[in-house]
Amino acid sequence: MRTRDLEKYRKLLMEERERILESIKEHEAQIRQYDEIEGRVHSNHMADQGTDEFRHEQAIRLLQSENRYLYRIEDALQRVEDGTYGKCELCGKAISTQRLTAIPYTRLCIECAEKEDAKRG
Ligand SMILES: [Zn+2]
Structure with a gap:
């Protein structure tokens, strides 16, 4: 970044x-x-x-x-x-700036966050 x-x-x-x-x-x-x-x-x-x-x-x-x-x-x-x-903790890819602006403290990219959410059910 x-x-x-x-x-x-x-x-x-x-x-x-x-x-x-x-x-x-x-x-x-x-x-x-x-x-x-x-x-x-x-x-x-x-x-x-x-x-x-x-x-x-x-x-x-x-x-x-x-x-x-x-x-x-x-x-x-x-x-x-x-x-x-700005780097996803799970897959290592860059988190989108759109996502970082909305949730500046996020540790995960949108794909990984969705997967994690699905796991939690
Ligand atoms: Zn990720």
């Missing part, structure tokens, strides 16, 4: 990383806030606990998937550094 193209994807990945880090911070704050409310609720039996618990679980789930996503992005950035970015 040309250096200019690599730079483009690096920038794309960095922006995505910034965005996801912001979102993670937000959800972590939400969870912390809930933990504080939870502490108070136990002492005075107030607040709508059901709704809070739901929001809390939702925030935790979001945080987990965001962390997985962040991992994929950092992994892709590492591949940019290594010079292996």
Whole structure:
């Protein structure tokens, strides 16, 4: 892959990383806030606990998937550094620029991704 193209994807990945880090911070704050409310609720039996618990679980789930996503992005950035970015991990062919622009953290070309999907059923 040309250096200019690599730079483009690096920038794309960095922006995505910034965005996801912001979102993670937000959800972590939400969870912390809930933990504080939870502490108070136990002492005075107030607040709508059901709704809070739901929001809390939702925030935790979001945080987990965001962390997985962040991992994929950092992994892709590492591949940019290594010079292996844009190459399919299974067949070694170049991943199309169209696919990389849509999913900059992908490790597989479209054919291999479809095969993997089919395997998982
Ligand atoms: Zn492939």
